[in-house]
Amino acid sequence: MVFPLKKAMSSTCWTAINCVLLAASCALASSCIADNQLPPELQASLRAQGIKQQEIGVVVMAERDGHLRLSHLARRAMSPASTLKTLTTIAALDTLGPAFHWKTAFLTEQSPADGVLNGALYLRGGAEPNLNWEKLGVMLREIYAQGIHHINGDLIIDRRFFNPTRIDLNVAPFDSTPTQYYNVIPDAMLVSANLIDLQLSSDRDKVAVQFLPPLDGVQIQSQLQLVDENCAEWDEEWPVPTVVMEAGNPTVILNGTFPRGCRNQTSTNILDRNLYIERLIRRLWREMGGQWNGVVRDGATPAQAQIVSEHVSESLAEIVRIINKRSDNTMARDLYLTLGAQAKTKDSELTLNLAQQSVRQWLHQQHIDDTGLVLENGSGLSRIERISPLQLAQVLRAAAGSNWSAEFKSSLPIFGVDGTMAKSHSNIELGAARIKGGTLNNTSAIAGYVRDKDGENWIVVGIINRPDAAAGRLVLHDLIEWVATSSEQTSNTAKTKPVIH
Template structure:
């Protein structure tokens, strides 16, 4: 056990005017967790390296979809763009020698001041590739102090970086251990089985097979004959289609779907999607029931679970922490929309786009975040009506890194790692000084580019940042400019 540390009587204040106790000063406060946040990008990536070949940005597929939609609507389209275990890998034994815990200063040079950041970031923010409007905020995660700001309170279209807000709201509302249930119910007369969707978009054939096997066992116990099969999607309400319309990056939003409605065997990236995810899942389930020895009278039909029905089978999703990490690493739109609806259900709101917007906004407000000008129109960032500020994203990431809200930690561990995983897998070279030191969520729409995440600077500090730009004309050049900004943070003042 760590020796007690005498706390100073003064020091940096957090946003609520209280002295902010750095996590590394607290006995038993999880020092290794913050080292993981700051250091796993460098030290635990052998585990992640194998995933790099399969992971990568989704932007090209989304842009294709946008061009198709633009041709129809004569305007710019919407956005685009495997989670790890909830606790994550332990830091490597060499971690203390490579990176200090955020806030530690022994043997390090004095932190760069705002003027140094202005010198480093100002010219990069002025790059023409970033278009006509660009905003930026940098925060010291160990103190909550804002180190740099340009247009911090200016609402901007965030694209997929809005997933940071969506996932944080879900974790705050439900907790990282929450699991989404898919169930099968049997009517009182044992004549109707109902597959009840709970909103898990990662439901797959193996899970459906397990549900069918358990349901069949219950029917055999009751010596039932052929049954009628229905499927219940009533947990969700409102339009199923995202405002961007049919799109290869998102299926119709349904409380019941298998494999995110994908029509191939992929688990990430763009793919052709079914226009009837619930019906398709129910038909697969019907075939699996037949394999398990249960005959159905006809094909499955939509309908609510009958009154008085009892649950005969249940499947639980992966913990919410794993779903959050997968949503952020792969920029998974289907999971993001599902998490927004789970937040709505917890708040007693309708599980719709409108209900999710109200619930996510209320949850972020309860966390004390700056929401002036914010509009969370959807959970995924596909909708151009989304508006957030760089200040909101940077402060939210700092909150996730601090000691007061450990339930938000998966927001950080799910961020793609520069040069290694997810949508940052091919945006940093092996020789880049920022490779492994940047973890960030990407965002891309036509004319919109964003990057928000964390960086470990030359002094060993964990910084959170948000860079939002609009009016760009070359996505590749805009992304390179954003990456240069993050690299400047990692390089610091050496």
């Protein structure tokens, strides 16, 4: 599936905020780490891209003993973009364990008679990050195989695993493409991220549209205007589709333009979530021969209800691999919320507050100072989340010493090979760098592990914050190459004392 790569609008206030946070962190710390002089290669790269030295924070730290090879604005709280996912995922691995699983279940209060269930069917969400419509279909087949063929009752969706149950409601759009996948806000019963996957193809005269999943009564209508443009450069900022209800059935109308002689694909989060689940289940249930008289509504599962079908997710280790390789915002947010849900001691506690407490508790257990850290949703798709390069490097060093370091490191994209780093080009040896990248309009960042030519493993963090940070990716790739192709003995940067003991 291909998703548009439109990212967040930049914030103009980050510089002032950072200055305040930097001053506070220095006042609280026993001392501030002195900056090294940036290596000539990196200085030249910054000049070539028109980026000032005060716009980049860098830490190069020995994985083995925490020795700092390079430190530049290391304590400045900066916008990390998706590199923040490294904190969320390692905190989750250590807190929940790599074998943690999410569970989704259908339950009933009534026993069926002659193939008929007279009463409600409950769908209890467990916040599975990777629950798709095919898995839901398997669950329905299990119900059908047990002899329940006719349901006379409503489908009650129980989303109470999170509090509030729908944090996505009444939230202002993050940017100009709110229906795209990277903007989907999770809830405890999210199926296929509520997406309609669109396959678009055109000839000289018309556009054909196919879509999945199968949704009962849902139509897709194309009002796309054909234009003579490059298919590969199709405008990913096409207008948000509109939904029109006719005789109780929704029609999704596609607007904008599309190139002639083009095949492309995208996805849209445009339907109400309960409507999406209702039309999906109605279609799947009918295809296997079932009948259902009822509607979908939110509610609570009674304590006496019995499970008639349950799905157990992939392991947390597998989910972490998807999150970091693909830089999946929705799954990262779901995992962050799951940390809060697992820490809940009473139903009234807010899941987001508990998630933040859980992550900060993990940092304190690793003896990492969280001064200046700002958490919002754990994914980095945020205008307010902040972490310093030093804190991020310390997180990566703690991850390297974790019992689950193998699971964590294998989740990071291999530079030039896979994940979001598959198209990165460099002269370094393949496999020498495992790097999580991050991009917003005002942020370009990397965080990960690099092996130098002497076989020494280094933790490398680089964050660039400026109004237009896209060119910073080239600078950060040069930073990775500098670490990988040089050795400390030949580097002109001065040694500093270890910051982790």
